[in-house]
Amino acid sequence: MSALRMLSSAARRAPSTLTQQRRGYAEVADKISLSLVLPHQGIMQAIFTSQDVVQVNLTAATGDMGILANHVPSIEALRPGLIEVIESGNSSKKWFASGGFATVHPGNKLTINVVEASPLESFSSEAVRANLQEALKVAAGNGSEEDKMEARIEADVYEALQHALGSK
């Protein structure tokens, strides 16, 4: 009888070691596997893939957000804006994207599909400034509703570009 009681009390004590949490918040154990894909740079040769990403900052239509490991699966539409990728060596890469979708899959996979994107260095702030002036002129002018809306959309893109280039 007493042997049985000893066994059951031992069994009650054991689980405490098994349920100890492995994941600490101080060190990031899980990484995101990121694929940044454009139509003109196909799946085999995406513009950027990495297994070693710690954080991705995105400009979603619902607001700016940062994706960490173990994010809940979700699909976010992206505004024209900066995509910042932080890898484990603390190096960060930045692209400006024209818009698209970011999909978080189960298992720490993040796929970003955008129509056009380029590293920040490939943009010319002169061209952006000139384009912005032109677009604002058309948007405030007296063209058709469609033309003005087009110009307004372009102006938003150029403003976002200026903001991104300015805060490099």
Add this chain to the structure above:
Amino acid sequence: MSSATWRNVFTYNKYAQITARAVRQSLKESERVVAEKRGVTALKYQQWENGVGGQQVFLNPEEDKGVGKSAAV
């Protein structure tokens, strides 16, 4: 921000084309030429009847004449 109201005027596809064009036009000179080519689209269609194809017609005759076949990258 008027970014919400474009939905009354454009489809999402058109919106994506506009923002992509804006991004391409802001690139540095060296990269812009290559990028601009990506923005060009042309459509050719052909009516089939009784197993015989008809004339191949450009959707926008004047614009599309200059667009040649490009090799897929």
